[in-house]
Amino acid sequence: MNNRIDPEKCSRCGLCIEVCPVRNFKKTENGEVIYITERTDICQECGQCMAVCPEEAVYVAGYDYEKDLFPLPENPVDHAKYMDFLAGRRSVRNFRDKPVPEEVIEKILEPVYYAPYGAAPEKTRITVINNRTVIEEALPLVVKFLDDIGKWMENPIARFMMRRGAGAETFSTVKNHIYPMVRKGHYDLRYGDQITRGAPALIFFHGDRVAEEHTNNALIQATYAMLAVHALGLGATMNELVPAAVNRVPELKKLFSIPPDDDVVISLMLGYPKYRYQKAIRRKKVKIRMNDER
Ligand SMILES: Cc1cc2nc3c(=O)[nH]c(=O)nc-3n(C[C@H](O)[C@H](O)[C@H](O)COP(=O)(O)O)c2cc1C
Structure with a gap:
């Protein structure tokens, strides 16, 4: 109509x-x-x-x-509760050996329907891998990709091509964060899974690589879902290593059933947290400038 x-x-x-x-x-x-x-x-x-x-x-x-459409909730959170909720969230990287029920995954993804979006929200897709066996199958391929990055960084021609292909922002992330870790052997599976940290579930946020606003929309959706994980008493960490590998290794796309032309923006690794944090941390890393303050 x-x-x-x-x-x-x-x-x-x-x-x-x-x-x-x-x-x-x-x-x-x-x-x-x-x-x-x-x-x-x-x-x-x-x-x-x-x-x-x-x-x-x-x-x-x-x-x-x-x-x-439905009536507005009667008790929306006030600012103090909202701050308490956010301050209590941590990136969880230690998980109990306990699977996440499907109905909990559904609840985690429900807030995505309320997220703001630019342009075409229907062009982002979410793929849930609630299966540790599949995740473990992927790990050696992710590590191989990270090792390859290490080799490319040490070869001037490959490094130049990578910078051109990946763009300045991604190149800086690789150079300043990923490459040093690769060189230190951080991702070597002999020392455990430093990539998905034993998470029982991974959720990918993706969209066709030419789809308008899919990067921004997917990041906002992933943030909403991550906060729902926290609200449900589970733990999550955003993960960009697996998406980086998935986007460049066709075998991984196939393994996770992600369409070949899709760009995975971010993933969430999640599960039941093993430990409880005792404190919240206030970090003042972001510079905020008020009006004409210098
Ligand atoms: C875009 C983005 C990508 C991230 N990628 C990873 C990742 O690949 N692996 C990881 O362990 N943590 C990752 N994180 C989590 C951050 O490292 C984490 O938020 C930071 O350490 C601060 O800790 P907190 O979330 O507990 O405040 C990512 C976070 C964001 C926002």
Whole structure:
């Protein structure tokens, strides 16, 4: 059904006109609020018009008042609780030998539906590998890829090509963080799994490599999911090593059933935490500048 306003229900308050980010509503000369049909193709399908309408008079394709909209929660967190929640989260890298039930994974991914997005959110995909055997099968391939990076960094021509191919940001990450660890033998599987840390589950956030905004959207989705992991009493750590390898080793894409043309942005390794942290840490690493402060 086309996007529209039900004139019988509409109270002409005009809230939809105000909140629509692309200005797809207007008031006619006789005060009627209408949907501008010619602008349908720029609708962002955010649903804000439906969420703000006191009369349930707005209809946007893809959303249904019965199925997709619901009353606002009565007790949203206040700032103090929100800060306590965030301060208590840690990147967990020690897991109990306990699988994560499918219904818990579903709860972890539920917040993704509430995440903000740029452009086309339907173009990001999430793949859950809730299977330690498959993860272990992948580890030697990831380590081989990391060893290859070490070799490329030590060869001037390969290093130059890598810098050109990967871009300045990724190259800096490799040069300053990954390569030194590879050289120190940090990822050598003889000393244990320093890559997925024994996690029972891995979740990949990906999208076709040319899909608009998939990098930003996937990172935000992964962050929302990571916070849900914490809210559920489990532990997670973002993992960029496995995605880096998956993106360049076709065998890994196949093993994890990720489409060949997809770019994996980030993954989350997760499970039940082995240890409890006693303290929160306030780090002031990010520089925040207020207005014209120098
Ligand atoms: C984009 C991104 C990528 C990350 N990749 C890894 C990773 O590959 N392996 C890892 O152990 N931790 C990874 N981390 C976790 C950070 O190292 C971690 O957030 C940092 O050590 C701070 O610890 P905290 O999360 O407990 O505050 C990553 C975090 C982010 C945001």
